[in-house]
Amino acid sequence: MTRVLHVLDHSLPMHSGYTFRTRAILTAQQAAGLEVRGITGQRHAADGPQVETVDGLTFHRTPGEAGGLPGLSEWREVARLAEAIVALAKEWRPDILHAHSPALCGLAAIRAGRALGIPVVYEIRAFWEDAAVGNGTGREASVKYRLTRQLENHVVRHADRVFTICNGLRDDLAARGFDRDRIGLSPNGVDLSLFGEPPPRDEQLAAELGIGDAPVIGFIGSFYDYEGLDDLIAALPLLRERHADARLLLVGGGPRDEALRAQAAASPARDAIHFTGRVPHAEVERYYSLIDVLAYPRKKSRLTDLVTPLKPLEAMAQRRIVAASDVGGHRELIEPDVTGVLFAPDDPADCAGVLAHLLDRREAWDRMRDAGRAHVAEHHDWAKNVQRYQSVYHNLLGRSVEGASGAQNPQRVPQG
Incomplete structure (x- = not known):
């Protein structure tokens, strides 16, 4: 039985899009008959034992804490994680x-x-220099930005195979000179076994929030600047010119929480904007049940053009209506007027107009819900997508055996 050790920045029990994708991959691989474990670097911040089992998955931790002077601290992190991998490999192989x-x-x-x-497989979920810009912790073209990009190129050049989560990332690597055919695609996915028929509207929660029977536009996730929630708040008064009872429900929290609440308080539609704060993961489904249209108004940037988000897929899997800004990451997931609708990014007026038109066309919603669910089942179900890894693993292991008997080393991704 093939054993795969996943090398991770952080993992469960921490909750993030990163850890949920990891859980989905490892769970699907276990179901497919592989033995899997994870090992995290020193940036995994949750307290816990050195070997931890969460949701039936085993994770090993790298001892010590990240810190120190920039540059030197990262070098030490890499060294400690490499040492921890080697030590674990002597035991688990x-x-x-x-x-x-x-x-x-x-x-x-x-x-x-x-x-x-x-052999080593390297999977890119986002270019972290662009993610830092999107999160407000980095600046494009800075020294750190350029060094992070160079390090990414180095790793792609020396890994035995590379995966990205979407075409945007793969195309960007190809533009750098890497062979596109040697870069696999493992798109974001969902475990469809977790999504049955959507639950009925939670009338008690609606009453508690003061929403009533009004049409609800909603967002559930982290409040980062690149998510564009300020544009959604700015769009609501314009939307209410055509749908006077429309409400906006924002579930979650993050770095932009305070600024968004201040913007909402100053809005002429302030009484129709509801913030819930962060809610327990087990309660999220109740809030989904109240939302008529899940809105994802991401701003246009390198990050949002290159990277596909997970949330719209989860919404489609739950047969929810999806509206999103017309950036590259959304265009890979949403076929306009078939599986969802798109509006111009950074444009509250267009966002309001598209949402108003969508609320006018409720007769098309069932068709859109069916198409969204079918799209996820065909292209983003982990039970199917995990097979993309299997063929690469088998190919690498076959060549590793040949290499051990005197053949050339496994072919690497060409230099960029």
Whole structure:
């Protein structure tokens, strides 16, 4: 039985889009008959034992804490993670190291893979220099931005195979000179077994929030600047010119929480904007039940043009209506007027107009819901998508055996 060790920045029990994708991959691989474990670097911030089982998945931790002078601290993190991988491999003996971005994880896996003589797969979920710009913690074209990009190129160049989560990332690597045909695609997905028929509207919660029977536009997630929630708040008064009872429900929290609440308080539609704060994961489904249209008004940037989000897929899997800004990451997921609708990014007026037109066309909603669910089942079901990894693993392991008997080393992704 093939053993795969996933090298991760952080994992469950922490909750993030990153950890939920990891859980989906490992769970699907276990169901497909692989033995899997995860190992996290020093940036995993949750307290817990050195070996931890969460949701039936086993994770190993790298001892010590990240910190120190910039540059030197990252170098030490890579060294400690590589050492931890090698130490674990002597006990558990994986056949494949499957590292997930950031590039620090990939570099540690490559060092460990060379020491152990086993192949390394590197998977890019986002370019972290662009994610830092989107989160407000980095600046495009800064020294750190350029160094992070160079490190990413180095890891792609030396990994035995590379995956990205979407075409935007793969196309960007191809533009850097890497062979597009040597970069696999493992799109964001959902475990459809978790999504049955959507629950009925939670009337008690609607009453508690003061929503009543009004049409509800909603967002559930983290409040980062690139999510564009300020544009959604600015769109609501314009939407209410055509649908006077429309409400906006914002579920979650994050760095923009305070600024968004201040903007809402100053809005002429302030009484129709509802913030819930963060809610327990087990309660999220109740809030989904209140929302007629899930809105994703991401701003246009390198991050949003290159990276596909998970939330719209989860909404479609639950047979929810999806409206999103017309950025590259959304265009990969949503076929306009078939599986959802798109509006111009950074444009509250167009957002309001598209939402108003959508609320006018309720007769089309069932068709749109069916199409969205069918799209997810065909292209984004982890039970199917996990097979994309299997063929690459088998190919690498076959060549590793050949290499051990005197053949050339496994072919690497060409230099960019």
